[in-house]
Amino acid sequence: MIDARHPQETFSSTVRIVLPNDTNTLGNLMGGNLLNWMDVAAAVSANRHCRRVVVTAAVNNVSFDRPIKLGDVVIIESQVTRAFNSSMEVFMEVFVENATTGQRSRCNEAYYTFVAVDQLGGPIAVPAIKPETEAEQRRFDGALRRRQLRLILAGKLKPEDATELKALFN
Numbered sequence: 001m002i003d004a005r006h007p008q009e010t011f012s013s014t015v016r017i018v019l020p021n022d023t024n025t026l027g028n029l030m031g032g033n034l035l036n037w038m039d040v041a042a043a044v045s046a047n048r049h050c051r052r053v054v055v056t057a058a059v060n061n062v063s064f065d066r067p068i069k070l071g072d073v074v075i076i077e078s079q080v081t082r083a084f085n086s087s088m089e090v091f092m093e094v095f096v097e098n099a100t101t102g103q104r105s106r107c108n109e110a111y112y113t114f115v116a117v118d119q120l121g122g123p124i125a126v127p128a129i130k131p132e133t134e135a136e137q138r139r140f141d142g143a144l145r146r147r148q149l150r151l152i153l154a155g156k157l158k159p160e161d162a163t164e165l166k167a168l169f170n
Helices: 031-050 136-152 163-169
Strands: 012-017 053-064 073-083 087-097 102-116
Touching: 012 031, 031 053, 031 073, 031 102, 053 136, 073 102, 073 136, 087 136, 102 136, 136 163
Parallel strands: none
Antiparallel strands: 012 073, 053 102, 073 087, 087 102
């Protein structure tokens, strides 16, 4: 296993402005465009963590809390929450900044999963994460439960083998 890294080393911030070509007929950012922007931001964090080529393995727990309007400034902050063998969970928060007032509000969050790959596209080991803050520790601890749920839904893990999920109910 490669040495553990601190989550701050994997932090990424992306800033975009919502242009007319990014919106639907209501003048709101299309969800698919936001998902794309988030995918790129999360990939940067995952790459910074392992310094390898990374591929998106899953898009999990995306929530759209409010519309993002034409002309809004979108800030996507991403950070690796936990690394497993070759996969990494990345947490993202999306903020909207009003271009005239500068007021910033949170409008979205998501977890994406990436896998580090070698030159042939095969999975490769990634460094562990060493959480430093209480929030990082909470996300780190929850990552194993989210991973087990994702694997159950994908048919790759039997529910009875999901020890972390079962512990929630015992």
